[in-house]
Amino acid sequence: xxxxxxxxxxxxxxxxxxxxxxxxxxxxxxxxxxxxxxxxxxxxxxxxxxxxxxxxxxxxxxxxxxxxxxxxxxxxxxxxxxxxxxxxxxxxxxxxxxxxxxxxxxxxxxxxxxxxxxxxxxxxxxxxxxxxxxxxxxxxxxxxxxxxxxxxxxxxxxxxxxxxxxxxxxxxxxxxxxxxxxxxxxxxxxxxxxxxxxxxxxxxxxxxxxxxxxxxxxxxxxxxxxxxxxxxxxxxxxxxxxxxxxxxxxxxxxxxxxxxxxxxxxxxxxxxxxxxxxxxxxxxxxxxxxxxxxxxxxxxxxxxxxxxxxxxxxxxxxxxxxxxxxxxxxxxxxxxxxxxxxxx
Amino acid sequence: xxxxxxxxxxxxxxxxxxxxxxxxxxxxxxxxxxxxxxxxxxxxxxxxxxxxxxxxxxxxxxxxxxxxxxxxxxxxxxxxxxxxxxxxxxxxxxxxxxxxxxxxxxxxxxxxxxxxxxxxxxxxxxxxxxxxxxxxxxxxxxxxxxxxxxxxxxxxxxxxxxxxxxxxxxxxxxxxxxxxxxxxxxxxxxxxxxxxxxxxxxxxxxxxxxxxxxxxxxxxxxxxxxxxxxxxxxxxxxxxxxxxxxxxxxx
Numbered sequence: 001x002x003x004x005x006x007x008x009x010x011x012x013x014x015x016x017x018x019x020x021x022x023x024x025x026x027x028x029x030x031x032x033x034x035x036x037x038x039x040x041x042x043x044x045x046x047x048x049x050x051x052x053x054x055x056x057x058x059x060x061x062x063x064x065x066x067x068x069x070x071x072x073x074x075x076x077x078x079x080x081x082x083x084x085x086x087x088x089x090x091x092x093x094x095x096x097x098x099x100x101x102x103x104x105x106x107x108x109x110x111x112x113x114x115x116x117x118x119x120x121x122x123x124x125x126x127x128x129x130x131x132x133x134x135x136x137x138x139x140x141x142x143x144x145x146x147x148x149x150x151x152x153x154x155x156x157x158x159x160x161x162x163x164x165x166x167x168x169x170x171x172x173x174x175x176x177x178x179x180x181x182x183x184x185x186x187x188x189x190x191x192x193x194x195x196x197x198x199x200x201x202x203x204x205x206x207x208x209x210x211x212x213x214x215x216x217x218x219x220x221x222x223x224x225x226x227x228x229x230x231x232x233x234x235x236x237x238x239x240x241x242x243x244x245x246x247x248x249x250x251x252x253x254x255x256x257x258x259x260x261x262x263x264x265x266x267x268x269x270x271x272x273x274x275x276x277x278x279x280x281x282x283x284x285x286x287x288x289x290x291x292x293x294x295x296x297x298x299x300x301x302x303x304x305x306x307x308x309x310x311x312x313x314x315x316x317x318x319x320x321x322x323x324x325x326x327x328x329x330x331x332x333x334x335x336x337x338x339x340x341x342x343x344x
Numbered sequence: 345x346x347x348x349x350x351x352x353x354x355x356x357x358x359x360x361x362x363x364x365x366x367x368x369x370x371x372x373x374x375x376x377x378x379x380x381x382x383x384x385x386x387x388x389x390x391x392x393x394x395x396x397x398x399x400x401x402x403x404x405x406x407x408x409x410x411x412x413x414x415x416x417x418x419x420x421x422x423x424x425x426x427x428x429x430x431x432x433x434x435x436x437x438x439x440x441x442x443x444x445x446x447x448x449x450x451x452x453x454x455x456x457x458x459x460x461x462x463x464x465x466x467x468x469x470x471x472x473x474x475x476x477x478x479x480x481x482x483x484x485x486x487x488x489x490x491x492x493x494x495x496x497x498x499x500x501x502x503x504x505x506x507x508x509x510x511x512x513x514x515x516x517x518x519x520x521x522x523x524x525x526x527x528x529x530x531x532x533x534x535x536x537x538x539x540x541x542x543x544x545x546x547x548x549x550x551x552x553x554x555x556x557x558x559x560x561x562x563x564x565x566x567x568x569x570x571x572x573x574x575x576x577x578x579x580x581x582x583x584x585x586x587x588x589x590x591x592x593x594x595x
Contacts, residue, residue: 234428
């Protein structure tokens with residue numbers, strides 16, 4: 001006979017992600033609600049303001065055109081959610097995000113540098129998916145080397161790291177601006193076309209590459225989720241528990257830079273999206289288990305993005321503004337969070 | 345047994361630890377004492393492979409701590425630093441559960457749950473096991489950390505100033521529990537202590553360090569003399585007979 005289930009409010013003498021059954025139920029309810037919301041918003045984007053009658057041939061043709069946006073949002077939400085939660089765990093810090101630490105500024109420098117050094121004609125030779133993969137690869141290599149060096153050893157101090165990261169982000173941004181000033185108008189035009197990305201006009205040709213790569217990196221993080229749980233205890237406790245802290249952090253940072261390269265190449269920088277969804281996931285899930293945190297962060301990211309996209313596109317008729325609303329909401333949340341917590 | 349052979353570590357040209365060659369026997373409590381900056385914590389963290397050595401070798405139970413895979417070392421020794429700050433919100437039981445990671449890699453077995461419960465009970469945290477760490481007092485939290493290294497079920501336990509920030513009552517409790525861990529569970533405890541009287545009362549051996557070198561090593565009764573302590577701590581110390589053995593007076 002199985003022992004009777006304990007009362008809802010009573011903890012058992014077992015170790016789990018949640019203390020009480022109540023907490024586990026709350027997590028499941030939140031996940032189901034988010035999933036329903038995600039389905040509703042997806043249906044909304046596909047069907048809202050579709051002039052053809054529902055179910056007709058024409059309806060599905062129009063809906064198909066919008067499926068690309070949904071796919072892009074899926075990739076972006078997945079990348080930002082997994083990258084930010086893993087990055088914050090690896091660095092034992094819940095304030096910094098890959099975006100704040102300059103991962104995206106790095107992407108812009110790589111793009112600008114390509115146009116600057118190769119020129120318009122040189123860049124024209126490497127276009128499409130080749131340049132997408134080349135630039136993503138370059139960004140991954142640079143980011144992994146740079147941040148592994150930065151986050152380990154002498155710069156292990158969080159505050160120095162944050163300062164260096166922010167200055168680095170700003171510095172890379174200035175470097176891009178400087179190079180952009182020296183470009184000829186036609187080269188600058190090409191560059192702008194490359195840097196300008198948003199959900200509305202993301203290049204669908206990248207998706208066949210971005211989806212499997214993002215899935216592979218995300219899957220690797222999922223597979224290492226239990227190590228991530230330990231990593232969140234910090235360097236000394238991780239070493240004590242038998243993991244090579246430096247190697248674990250470098251592996252996580254590599255996977256994070258892969259994810260960031262995919263999303264940035266698709267839709268450009270979204271500074272606060274990752275922070276917003278990671279923070280909401282910590283609040284809603286209220287557990288240290290990454291197998292529970294990561295899917296919730298992903299669902300939250302999808303709901304936030306589709307929600308913003310739906311409202312802007314179909315209610316305000318303002319296409320391409322999604323990043324702006326996310327930055328605004330995310331930036332405000334960031335400020336409120338720091339003000340309330342009062343410390344880093 | 346913990347063996348140090350010609351171990352050196354330099355922070356700058358002026359501060360050099362070692363060369364140290366010594367043996368800490370298995371079983372019982374060994375206390376590391378000495379003035380600030382003598383290198384006690386450095387030696388402890390080097391034994392616990394949290395800090396690399398410049399030269400020499402350290403073996404614990406015959407295993408070289410630098411070259412043995414970290415995963416294997418985690419089943420032989422556990423180490424607790426002074427400062428512990430976690431970004432995640434954990435309950436006592438969840439924290440103690442992490443101590444089982446070297447054995448279970450995150451998938452807790454019924455055997456793990458038993459070890460966790462035993463460690464929690466051993467440190468009198470049974471009623472608090474589902475409380476979050478940030479809801480506990482400093483003394484309770486310190487006990488939870490010690491429970492985590494106990495649950496790791498290693499023969500060697502290294503603790504860096506576990507009495508820091510504890511009041512009289514909790515310090516005594518902590519030392520009694522460590523004494524019990526050594527006597528009842530057969531663990532080897534190496535501990536950095538600031539209070540020489542705690543070391544004298546509870547430790548089996550005292551290792552005194554000065555300027556990166558081991559200057560004295562022996563049972564408490566041999567270390568607790570006016571002359572030795574005054575030399576180790578660079579301050580006049582008188583040893584008097586207390587009700588439970590010698591007491592150092594230095595106020």
